[in-house]
Amino acid sequence: MALWMAWWDAIWLLRPAFSRLRSFMWFATVVAGFNVRTELLGVTSIVRALKLRPALYNKLRDSLHSNAVQLDQLSALWTQAVLHLFPDPLRVNGRRVLVGDGIKVAKSGKKMPGVKLLHQQSDSNTKPEYIMGHSMQAVSILVGAAQSVFAVPLAVRIHEGLVWSNRDRRTLLDKMISLLDIVSVNDPFYFVADAYYAARKIVKGLRDQDNHLVTRVKSNAVAYAPYLQQGPRKRGRPRLYGDRVKLKSLLAEPQSSQSAPSPVYGEHALTIQYRVCDLLWPACGGRLVRFVAVTHPCRGSCLLMCTDLSLDPIQIIRLYGLRFKIEHSFKQAVHRIGTFAYHFWMQDMKPLGRGNGNQYLHRESLEYRNAVKRKTHAYHVFIQAGIVCQGLLQYLAVVFPSLVWSSFGSWLRTIRPGIPPSELVVANALRQCLPEFLVNSAKTNFFAKFVTERQDPDTFEMFRLAT
Template identity: 35%
Template sequence: MHENNEKMLHLLGYLQGILDVFRPAFSREASFENFKVAVTGFLMADEVNAVTDLVRYFEYPEPDKLYERLISFFHASSYSVKDMQKLWADVVGELGCHVKIGKFNLLVGDGVKVAKSGSVMACVKKMHQESGSMAKRPYIFGHFYGSMGAVIGSGPKAFFLPVETTIQDGTNTVKSWKDPSHQEKSHVVQMMESADRCLTAMGSSILSLDRYFLTLSAVGTLKDTNESQENVANGRSLILVTKTRKNCVAFELPPQQSPHKRGRKRLKGATVKLYDLFEKEEAKFKEATLFFYGKEQKVEYYSIDLLWGAGRYHPMRFVLVKHDGMRSILASSSDTLDPGQIIESYAYRWKCEQAFKDAKHTVGTFSSHFWTLAMPRLDRYRRKGLPDPLAAVDDKNRQRRIIGNYEAFEKMAMVGSIAQGLLQLLALEADGIGYEPTKYLRSRSQQVMSEDSMNYELRKTIKWGIGPNGSSPIPCFINPMLAS
């Protein structure tokens, strides 16, 4: 037991070292200390439904003051989400535990919808809820977040570590108040630009997205990213791996044309219905054993290089996959990846869905409930096409308060994302030093602890104490302001 306590102290020192990296993001020392308080609250709370839950485990003599301090912290102007994102990306980029596909790191991204019941919260909008369950309403009101991150770990245990988490819909009016030159961008373009920012810290990477992102705007933004002066000078490149719909159409390469023939050269060849190739090219399918979804599995695949995108005709590699009675068509923006690498890259995309579940139910990343009376009251029955009441707000003071409310949601989501990433890094570090968990929350299936198990270990450390005379080292070890 004593040896395990020493290892826990090592983990706390590892955690302290990462938290200290964020000091340059804050212009005031008090804001930095409050940041550490908020992160530690996320790390230890067994359930986070609001800011209140971040202060429950500190046994602070004046919890009301600590609560008010955290509310002020999320609304403070002494730091920005962009500064935290940049420093966090640098931390993640320097890790030695990235999942590698060939020589490339692996990035994964997706959107997540979070219901909000408040009627005076910034950027809340009506969203369609895709679900096969009749128990869920077809429409909800809430925030639409986009998250981009790296896949870390090794072997059967890998995590999606969120690097950037921002609200990506319903924000145009608020952003135009901050920056009059702001231009509206779709969720797809914002995610591709987020991947471009991550590329600076991660180096050359594969970006795995679901089929929603196979659009001309995504491929166009990808081309701009790869052709940018900075990325070309540093030898960085981004490869998009995604899935296509069953009705996806591509084109053969144009036939060679005689130089003496008059007229414009052909841009494409014959049209190819990709799903029909499962029958037409059945004899050309190859069998392989690949590692994905945590184990080695047999798949059949057929690869073909075609042009995609009406009017643009981008060269892409398509991989038709048959596995366990299911058929899928994957696409890569580069022919440097072999079919097996494309299949493995897309299979890791599912890690972000698992991470979103943990972010909601374990960490509480999206649990904020900030509100402001400066916000026009939400009309849940406003008809489509009617003007947005938010656009009619012209009072500068009200605009400032609404902007602060919007930024508070993004700041808490970013702090929660950092806390989730820290739980993952602590779990991997604990496995590396041989830390033995006190107990498992479910049947042990992996060598590396989950975020939930690591959360329990930290919470147990606070309650039982492992320091001198049974005292807990976490408040004074991580948050000096709480020790006073």
């Protein structure tokens, strides 16, 4: 029961993002359903998990479409809540650490806005090369969790598939910068991302706000040494670039490399070789950036880049080594939380064909565009509910680990010391405590009363017996 009280105190921080209290209560109900459900079948699984009356299915679904949910404000408030709730956010050089990446989710609906043919590259042979689905970008923040690190999700947006104006020239890189503006992290931060984001637009967008990029660059990339003026300066614009340097050549001189214990997360008793060089990179608008050529005894070699010349190369390697944490959070969101398991179809939408590309909405009527916006809003609210659910599970695991284990009510073959409970363990603990919370707190807690009044009378007795 104490777990649910902590859960309620945390989610109440999001109340200002809703113009009506009832809309917030339905959103909290959706998040609670995410926490305790055992199946990932959309809104129906939430109704079953909380034993709600079947007649409330439409009301629960309609609450996700409501204009009372201020989506961007909700994402910003959730970011501030994360910074407030987690006691040990990761900091390097006094800066917070954010991680960004993209994810593609398969959707088979022919009447779902934003669905298009997507190409995905993966080392896994279980993923098809082409899928129909939604293409999204996500931002997470790294926090300390005992002896581990969590990537707490902050916001996700669908960034492909819908073209609202034929004058819109924004790329995925522009939209990632916009997403970072939405989450509104006021403190300076490092943004860690893969090689796709090693581009001028990302660097400029970050540096304009006094933030820095840590990423990997492709092996065929080139940079330039700063030009050293020799003799009297000639007329005209001063020369900027000196000798051309193939970045791959930094790996070809092992005698110029330094040795150090591997700072990569989870590695022990391994020694890596690295070489540091500050060069001008045209993709960054001629800015001087730091390149780190790393040779790993097991993983091979890679070229890392950081726009902060004061950051130690070992810290650059460590930060990029933590990038996989957002991919792990994607795995939990897909397989445990069901963050992307929405199935909202738009009845009046024109059916999509197999292999369909972008949907050009500037050619459609205003009524049709508004209907698409309403449906896309519902997708994003559903996703944000999953994000809040996952973040609250991580919060309870970090701050109340003993309480989680005492409420777990099940068995694990191996419990690793120094590692906080997983989302699966916390969700099981919340599921075990839910009947007691609803029955004993219905008169004192507003949320417990809200859910209890909407439960099916035939199943309410089951909750009382479970308590």
